[in-house]
Amino acid sequence: MTRKLTYLNYLKQDLLPTQWCPGCGNGIVLKLACQSLEELNFPKKGTVVVSGIGCAGRSAGFFNLDSVHTAHGRAIPVAEGIKLANEKLNVIVISGDGDLLGIGGNHLLHASRRNTDISIICIANAIYGMTGGQYSPTTELGSKTLTTPSGNTDTPIDVQALIKAHNCFYARSTTYHLKHAMKCMVEALKHRGLSFAEIKTQCITNDGRRRGFKNGYEMLMYYKDNYKINNNSNELKHNEIGIVG
Amino acid sequence: MAKKKGTVHIDHNRCKLCGICVSICPVQNYKINQHKLKELGKCIACMQCERYCPDMALIIDTKDGKDTPTG
Amino acid sequence: MAKILLQGNQAIALAAIKAGMKFFAGYPITPASEILHELTNKKEVKVLQMEDEIASVNAIIGASLAGVKSMTATSGPGFSLMQESIGYAHMMEVPLVIVNVQRVGPSTGMPTFPAQGDILQCKYGSHGDYFPIVFYPNSVDELYKYTITAFNAAEESLSPVILLSDGYVGHLYETIETVDYPVSERAMAPLGTSNRHFTGLTHEDSKPATSNPEVHKKLIKHLETKQKKVSKKYNDYEYIENNSSDTLLIAYGAMSRASYNFKDDYSIFRPIRIFPIVEKIKEIAKKYKEIIVMEMNTGQYKSEVEKLLHREVKLVPILGGKIDLQDIWGGLRRLKRGK
Incomplete structure (x- = not known):
């Protein structure tokens, strides 16, 4: 008999397949989130997932929990409202980098200042994928996108510094480093106070192809080659992944 | 060639043919043929494909019933 | 029941607690800040001062979904920032109360002076089709009453209900x-x-359905029917009939208080539930040769009344935040002379 993937019970499996492109990393993050919820044995009643807009924003709808799909950039204030109105709930935000750091950047700044007890999982694909591939706040310098055809000239946002400035939990990982990424999420979910887990995620359709990658696998290998695990530092360099607590 | 240890279950309804499993499999157990993912019966139950499949379309049954990866 | 001296904004705060509000998020803005101040020291309510009005309205959406009655209060500039999320709350059917204490606009305008420039913004401010219920009381007593009414209407219609007020x-x-x-x-x-x-997103049974026009039509129809059904319970208006007059003055909020000075010469109609417009106005209007709306804008409610009655409605606009009886007289006289 086929083994059952028990963590999938956290998803509405009749909604699968997801509408994301072939090779998209969002599915990996979704799966890791479910595995983390299972590992911590989060109750289905009593846990709420909140997301914003964009490809990543669609994640909330797949969870077999009460979930809220908010307006663009507004996942964090909605999550804060939920948490502060009922502190017994576990409130998890899963959304993209454009949503959390771009249009919703001000909310992140202030939520971390308030240190509201919510866990944020940021699907950081460094691109606005759903709208066709415009550059996002985490797009690396020199990266070619639809709106930076000769390479991005704007410095990517230093979200680590922003979160750390308010002494909140910050962790970074990639969709290649599955075990590490899951550890980041588990620690983020366990953390009391605001926690932010940034998962570098591949977007092959609207980002990778413009940058010369042929498929999702090549982007995963790029993460493998370019990010080194460093769990013993208070500050991650730009090519390091780790937990800085 | 490694001895077969795993049985592959492919959910074709979920599979989007992204090819991550094809590339990531250390024993080249997968190929995409005529718009369908095919499995060649060489699975060593390393679980990489199941873990990396973004669409939750793969389940590997191991002989001993454990889901701990070998690699 | 107790007699108590209150400021309008304070009355809103106290009534909200009476209505069972447990969560308030807001951002300071003149002339609405007193609501935030008044609530800050109340132990029954969780009060959050957010980073802006967008965060405020979204926080109360979250809190309301989490099961507690929630409210925010602002003025024109903040209300404009909230518009996207107001449409969002209509789509998700979240009960909320949003208080807008109006001041002179556009933009920063005259922050300490009253105006009525947000009338159409209440109805059409967000994108897409939605059907808000809007109350606009004209006294401290009524602010108290209609704050509770607004909460009731919000719970019954599962939608954001707007309570309008003005700096006056x-x-x-x-x-x-x-x-x-x-x-x-x-x-x-x-x-x-x-x-x-x-x-x-356009949805059906908790599932997004973004490519099916039938689902969307059904959803919009549902929002419209729901609003009609609930607003029927609150056909609130004031009508002062003057049998010797062939002209009906329509005024609301601060301006309606000024309009009482003209009841010897005119009949006066004051809508309290300003949207959807009280249907009774159709019947009352038939008796009058002329209808004049006086309001603190350049004809926002006038155009809505015209649309409903299918006839010409005249206007006395009072701009700049100062209500001067001489100005109103002048306006009415000019209309009489046909200018």
Whole structure:
């Protein structure tokens, strides 16, 4: 008999397949989130997932929990409202980098200042994928996108510094480093106070192809080659992944 | 060639043919043929494909019933 | 019941607590800040001062979904920032109360002076089709009453209900009697009890349906019917009939208080539920040769009344935040002379 993937019970499996492109990393993050919820044995009643807009924003709808799909950039204030109105709930935000750091950047700044007890999982694909591939706040310098055809000239946002400035939990990982990424999420979910887990995620359709990658696998290998695990530092360099607590 | 240890279950309804499993499999157990993912019966139950499949379309049954990866 | 001297904004705060509000998020803005101040020291309410009005309205959406009655209060500039999320709350069917204490606009305008420039913004401010219920009381006593009414209408219609006020009524002190008005309880199950998906996308049974026009038509029809049904319970207006007059003056909020000075020469109609417009106005209007709306804008409600009655409606606009009886007289006389 086929083994059952028990963590999938956290998803509405009749909604699968997801509408994301072939090779998209969002599915990996979704799966890791479910595995983390299972590992911590989060109750289905009593846990709420909140997301914003964009490809990543669609994640909330797949969870077999009460979930809220908010307006663009507004996942964090909605999550804060939920948490502060009922502190017994576990409130998890899963959304993209454009949503959390771009249009919703001000909310992140202030939520971390308030240190509201919510866990944020940021699907950081460094691109606005759903709208066709415009550059996002985490797009690396020199990266070619639809709106930076000769390479991005704007410095990517230093979200680590922003979160750390308010002494909140910050962790970074990639969709290649599955075990590490899951550890980041588990620690983020366990953390009391605001926690932010940034998962570098591949977007092959609207980002990778413009940058010369042929498929999702090549982007995963790029993460493998370019990010080194460093769990013993208070500050991650730009090519390091780790937990800085 | 490694001895077969795993049985592959492919959910074709979920599979989007992204090819991550094809590339990531250390024993080249997968190929995409005529718009369908095919499995060649060489699975060593390393679980990489199941873990990396973004669409939750793969389940590997191991002989001993454990889901701990070998690699 | 007790007699108490209150400012308009204070009355809103106290009535909200009476209505069972447990969560308030806001951002300081003249002339609405007193609502935030008044609530800050109340132990029954969780009060959050957010980073902006967008965060405020979204926080109360979250809190309301989590099962507690929630409210925010602002003025024109903040209300403009909230518009996207107001449409969002209509789409998700979240009960909320949003108070807008109007000041002179556009833009920063005259922050300490009253105006009525947000009338159409209440109805059309967000994108897409939605059907808000809007109350606009004209005294401290009524602010108290209609704050509770707004909460009730929000719970019954599962939608954001807007309570309009203005810098004049909001800062007015009056002695009121705090009547125990009936309160509607929360019927919707709170978050964390099921597996519902709340989304701003066109949806059916908790599932997004973004490519099916039939689902969207059904959803919009549902929002419209729901609003019609609930607003029927609140056909609130004031009508002062003057049998010797062939002209009906329509005024609301601060301007309606000025309009009482003209009741010897005109009949006066004051809508309290300003949207959807009280249907009774159609019947009343038939008796009059002329209809004049006086309001603190360049004809926002006038155009809505015209649309409803299919006839010409005249206007006395009072701009700049100062209500001067001479100005109003002048305006009415000019209309009489046909200019």
